Amino acid sequence: MKKQIIDTHVHIWNLQKARYQWLEGDTSILNRTYQLEELLPEMERTPVAAGVLVQAANHIADTDLMLEAARAHDCIAGVVGWLPLADPVQTAQLLETRFLREPYFKGVRHLIHNEADPAWLLQPAVLESLRILALYNIPYDVVGIHDEHLQTAITVAEKIPSLRLVLDHLNQPPIKDRQRFGTWGELMKQAAANGNVYAKISGLGTASGHPEAWAADDILPYVRYALETFGADRCFLGGDWPVSKLAGSYARHWEMYTGIINGLLRGPEAAQVFYGNAARFYNVEVAIVQH
Template structure:
């Protein structure tokens, strides 16, 4: 089963500035495309969408423009700032590149009120005009923010990153499970099966992740889920890209070939218009 990775981070410190990497010593180094695909290709990952890596704002457009020149990068999700008055100017420039498929504003470290302002929401409503989606990066306790955005911008396609970031090592399945059902009531929200190994202790297995992945698929359905590696962030807790791919395949092993194809590449091709 071939895979389209919808959440690859490439890191080029010689080209761009990543302020947050100073607090992430395990991955604070170059992570180039060649090293990723050396491991990814044998796993069946044939191409990837690059997810913005929270560079300084002045590097945001250049980052996406650069990664689109790299081999096997099928598209990019660019950084954006919907809280700014010049947001439409930002997305007009981004839309000049056919392979920029969506945008993201990291919200899990921002004040809750940032994404709920009238300006932020009105700016998001322009995204369909430019054929762009919006990736939601929220903590489990913030999922109500995403539900509000989806309701107030119903024509925007939202993709919820990292299964909504369940607190696997802490609270566990609840109250995340109920909050996920609430955001899934909005038909314009999709879910990305990615990033949950970041919330596990080292030594996690497919069985550690199974109840979370299965709940996401059950809640959103096979037509509204995509798969992402979150590489290299997903290596912080000791696992590898190979570990995560193998675990994901094991969790859905009993699903039909059609259902597996939807998760691993077909939905992503439709949702991100690859």
Template sequence: MHKRIDSHQHFWKFDPIRDNWIDESMQKIQKDFLPEDLLPILNENGFSDCVAVQASQSEIETDFLLDLASKNDFIKGVVGWVDLLDKNSAKRLELFSTQKKLKGFRHVVQGESDDFMFRKDFRNGINELKQHNYTYDILIFHRQLPAAINLVNSFPNQAFVIDHIAKPDIKSGAILSWKEDIKELAQAENVMCKISGMVTEANWNKWKPDDLRPYLDVIFENFTTKKLMFGSDWPVCNLAANYTIVVKIMEEYISQLPLLEQDLIWYGNANTFYNL
């Protein structure tokens, strides 16, 4: 069995006020999800390790994930949150830099205005990441791709990864403008892409694997196996599927690829990108 790492999953102790994005339509995930819940699922699906990604916007979240990582060896990396808009962000990053498992940061940009990534204070924060070799996860909706393209081209030495293939509108089947933007984004050498979060962009109750295929075709054609990594987006994936279903979709899609290329998607690319 070749090694596998889940490059994108979440943990939380559910708090209805803090986690207000988890609304009534998401009752399946209105509860705690902790390392002891994930470990058997990882084992069952042939994964040895994972990367835990922030789900709420506070340094308390970063500390919470780092604490879990310190107690659970299989959590190999943490993508935390820090206020990149703060003029003291360099000092905050300096304080975090002693944490070996902290690999990078993310902000829920999908919840911000479409020009958010052009903000000077945000860009000043992005500019500070390189000093500590921190990565940056770009979480956006597809309409924000033009801003993301500008961002990654403005910081050619910063390592970026796009989460959830930039959330195309799989539910409606719209693909054209997303496809054009992905093509342009993928040309930047400093950007990778997570094959994650797709089932929840489809129709939760009625999707089928064929609905995802055209979108997978686009990202494989443009990012190639050198720049793609698998992420489950557990437990959010439970809204439309489950861990094993998400893994099976990937297994089937890449089954014709040479094993070395499959290994890059399951393990190698995430391992390199996050310096695990």
């Protein structure tokens, strides 16, 4: 098997070491500790060569947990961590004293979808922090779940055009409503007008509206739309483990994604979506090997 994919969206969390407020009261399979060692045997059975760990809580403890895992496992290429963006002075201090010298620190994210204000990113202090990220060429992951989040991302891109942004999970396309493509589609076009905005094809099984029975045909139109809108040079893939377990196994997700991409794109373009774009966006190097 050719190991040719960078999985740009892997989560881990440890309920004994950090607090994850969004899991408190959750009755699903997600409300327990998930460590990287649990995923590794599954990853071996897929074309995934390496992963990027992505923050799951708005505090440094979560980032430290991910960095510790990255140092311990060669299959992790980088970490998208958290910074206190509402405090630009502290953000700058943490970067200068810790994270700029940390080789695995490759990006930043904040759980904006858990904030009451969908325009949380547009606060002056947060924008100042995002400008600091742009200055250091550190990309930002936007985890939006509705149109207001997408509009906010568009405004951020307009205000800070040098900041590289990626829209996690395609900002929740209207798959369950079978809408083609409505307000989401128009906003995605606006977002794509900025060449520094990327699209992360991830989390679509859980976004389908029927995670127990979703199929490739359910998500194919939205993946095709993302590729047509952003181009094959600004899209990449993420598995969203362990959240993806709500919609089936890790291997099943990658079977879906690879089948769709190989059906839509020719070899060199598919390789960009599988590997090249993610390596460039997160500034990581991963060996592509034949197993």
